[in-house]
Structures are given as structure tokens and as C-alpha cells.
Amino acid sequence: MNLASLQADLWTVAPELWLLGVGLLTLLLDLVVPAGRKAAVGLTAVVGLVLALIPTSSMVLWQPRTVLFGTYAVDGFAVFLKIIAIVTTILVILSATDSMGRQTRFEGEFYALLVFTALGLMLMAASTDLILLALSIEYVSLTSYVLAGFLKGNPKSNEAGIKYFLFGATASAVMFYGFSLVYGLTGTTNLYQIAQRLSAAPVPALYLAVALMLAGFGFKISMVPFHQWTPDVYEGAPTPVAAFLSVGSKAAGFAALVRVLVVTLDPSRVNWVLLIAVLSAASMTLGNLLALPQRNIKRMLAYSSISHAGFLLIGVAAFRGDFGTPGVLVYLLGYTFTQLGAFFVATLIGSQLGTDEIPDYAGLARRAPVLALLMAVFMLSLTGLPPTSVFLGKFYVLAAAIDNGLLWLAVVGIINSVISLYYYAGVIRAMYIMPAASEAPLAEPAGLQVALGVTGLGTLIMGIYPQPLIDLARSAAVLLRL
């Protein structure tokens, strides 16, 4: 490869380079901005991230190819997930500008780490090389451990950080062992070359490698049986971080999982579809059943995020045909808005009332009517009722399951949606029916208002007028394959 084509390749990583610059700028700004006005650092990061959306979204329709010596993919799939990563980070920073300053004196570093994590998520979504994949997963994990344990004065946050670290380090080690087996079998780290060399009959070690790799990906997307960390970490971590982990890391984890399974392992005729389908059913069911008795909103959302990982896995298992991969993308975007919105309401209640217990949401409809209405919309969307964004995603992945002959999985999914109505409706019941402890209206900080507005609008618009999004997801579902 000559220098000219390397220069051309550099343009394809322009969004990543821009984000790196924004992250460094955030770090530098933090040095000069006095304490108490650190929200300005966060807002600068937000502006930088919004600008990063321009070069990123202009790449949706680019010719799919790999760049930089085959280590990095430029395809609609990666671009779509990069957009999700950036949007998530923007909203999370907006939601944190009010409350983080009062909880830690490292507010500037908090925003910088979030921007850098967004960069890691983008790298994860587009890696086409095992080394880069391992590196970017480890990158995102390292920053996530720090973010989860960010509130050092709070023992629960410390616990969240250390638990996340121990689980994550183990899961990564197991996954890298799987990567090493794949390398041993093929002699290359490039996902496309691996796919070519694995097209002969699968050998026993390949099955082992798939199982080991699934442990790592399963950890990132909190799939059963690698889900145990989720409720403890979400409960202890600062609420904006919990929101970030439940959406950002999960989306990037799915990106890596889909790329490795569909691009690399599918040509080898390893029958992974049934395995993923069973894990999907287990995640949906177990996540839902464990969510039923929860009284803490963050724990409830954690278990519900496990169950949503199960739903997303339906789309992964049913990737053949026209619905699977677009379904995963539509679901991820819809889930991003809804889940973030629910966590933002929890952030606001947590910072204003100092509680995360669902019974303390009593009478919210009277104290903050708009907030309560939004929360009700988010809860109905997470259940999967029309006209909301997650309904659209569920519709797509269930259609994909039926289309792929996985009817039993679709039935399990529908039953689970019905079960989930119980605990989501519990929140609505507390807000609208139970009497309020006090009538004082709640203050709503501006940053959170914007973030809530965007997530609420996103949830509803995607549900009511989905056509542009469906078209986008269809054209973005071009996963670069052999």
C-alpha cells in the first residue's frame, strides 16, 4: 500500500480522530475552568460530539470496504452503531452536567472519560481484526470500570467498580483465549481472512473458541449466564454511568458480536444459531423473572436490560433474510432512546429526592406531570406497546424469528413481553395512583430537560413515523461480508 491510499484511508477515520481531539480538548479545558463551573467543560464536549455526527453520518452510504490494511471496516452497519455511540454519549453528558458536580470533584475528567469511551465504542463497532477488537473491548472496559467506581465517597459505587472490574477482567481473559485459538487455527487475525480459511469443515477447537468468545461478548451485552454483574453495577454506579453502560457498551458489544458471528463464523458452518437462540430465550426469561420483585428502579432497569439483550439476540439468531440485521439496528436505536430516558428520569429523581426506590415515585404525576408522563411513555415503550420505538424493534426481531423458522423463539419473546408489562406498569402505578408524600413540585435542571426531551421525542417519533428510520436501517444493514 502506498502513501496516497493511506492518506485517503485517514479520511475514513476522521470521526475517530475528531473525537480524540475533543477528548484531549476536554482534558485541557478542565485544567483552566475553575471548580463550580465545570459544566462548561461538559457542554464543550457535547458540542464536539454533535459536530462529530456530521462526518460520521455522511459515511452511511459509502462503498463498504476495509481500510488501514484491512483492520477497520467502513460499512453502514459500523456507521449506524457509531452514531448510536455518539448520541448516547451526548445525552449522558447532558444528563450528568447537573448532578455530577455535586458528587465528585473530578467532574472534568468524567466528561473526558465519557468522550474517550465513545471513541472506544466506535472502534469496537468497526474493528475487523482480532487484535483491534480485543484492544477496543479492553479500552471500553477500562474506562467503564473507572466510570462505575467514580463516586469514591460512596461505598456502593466502589463496590460497583471493583465488581465490574473482576467480572470484566475474567471475561476478557476467557475471550482472548478464544481469540488465540482462532488465530492458532487460521494463522491470521483479520476477520475476513479467518472467514476464508475456516470455510473447510469445522474442527472441535473452533466450537471451543466460539464458546470462549461468547463469554466475553456475553459479558459486554449482559447475556445470561454472564449477567450477574449487571444489577450490582447499575445500582452502585452513578446513574448517568449506568445509563451509558446499559446502552453504549451494549450496542457496541452487539456490533462486535454480530460482526464476528455473521462475517467470520458463518462461512465455517458452525451451527451457532441454535446456541444463540437458546441463550436469547434464557436471557429474556431470566431477566424478566428477576425483574419482577425489584423495588429499586436501577436494579429493575438492569434486569430489564438483560431481558432486552435477549430480545436483541433474537435478531442476531435470525440474521438470515431481510429482517434480522435491520431489526437489531432498529431495536438498538429505539432501545437507546427509551432506556436512556428511563435512566434520566431516575437520575433526576435520584438527585432531587435522593432515592432510587420505586415506591418513592409515588405521586410523581402531581409533582412533575411532564416527567411522569415521559416516564410512563418510556415504561410502555420498554414493554413494547405501540406506538413507541421499542415496539418497532420487537416487531422487527419477532418477524425475523418467524421468517427464519424460529417460531418457538418468537412465542417466548411475546410471552416475555406480556410478563414485563407487570413490572413496568408498577412504576406507572406508583407515579399515578399512589398518594404523594409531599406536593412540592420538583426542580428540573436544564441539561436533563434537554436530554429527556430528545429521548422522549425519539421514542415517540420512531414509533409514530418509523419509515425514514426503517429505510436508514435497511441501507445501513450492509454488513461487509465476503
Add this chain to the structure above:
Amino acid sequence: MGELAAFMILSLVTLIPAVVVVTSSNIVRAALSLVPTFLGVTGLYVMLQAEFVAGIQVLIYAGAITVLILFVIMLTEGGTGVRTRQLNDQVPLGAMAAVWLAFVLIVIFTRTGWPTAAGVLPAYNVVAVGNAFLSDYVLIFEVTSVVLLVSLVGAIVIARRED
């Protein structure tokens, strides 16, 4: 035959201190036991004719990382205790899982036909490594430096006092 014997000896040099690392109740002893483990791995690299990696392994792991761990122990409040319990009551369960996993791995590895065609060694390791870093793996190489920077920021945030 001589190669096999060398491999066996190096494996034992790697594994026996590794057991000490995870069982010793004296944390400094555990840290220092990492040195022979790292040196054993160095020997394996030499057997694979990767001299450059072997040299780096000695410098970074046997040298720098071990010293770093000792510093961490020294600077951690109450970290130099000699009565650290590394085992808890879940040892039997964990041992069973480990033995079972080892059994599965050995069975699978022996039944797999591994491609073992010998590659061509470059004349100078260092040149090949340098070329690979700045051509095929340039993105990975650059991302690594970002990861190090971000880890540094994260470590400082975690280590500094909140007050």
C-alpha cells in the same frame, strides 16, 4: 528430543512459581514469584526464535512490571501484610471447575488437526516488528497509545483523594 526436554523444563519453570503466586500468604513472595514465571515465558519465546519479544519480556515484565507491583504493595495502606488469605471456602468448587475445564481443553486440543506448517522467519526480528507496527498494524499501534493515555487519566482519578 532436546527441544521437547527444553520445553518441559521451561513449562515447569513457568508453572510452579505461578502456583506460588496464587497460593502464597505472603504478598511480596507472591509478587516476586512472578519473576521466574516471566523468565520461563521468555525461554519459550527464545525457543520460538522471537529474540526481540524475549528481550522485551525480560525488560518489561521481569523488570518493570514486577517492580511496579512491589511499589503498589509498598504504597498501599496495610498492603504489606504477610497473612493474606488467597483461598476461601469455594476452593473445592473452583478446583472441580478448573479440572473439568482442563480435561475438556486437553480432549479438544488433541482431537483437532492444527495447521502446523512452518513459516519463514525474517532475518531480523526487530525490523519485521517495526515494519508490522507501522504498516499492517498501524491503527492498532496508534490506538494502543490512546488506551494508555486514557488508562492513565482513569488511574489518576481512581487514586487521588476525594475531598
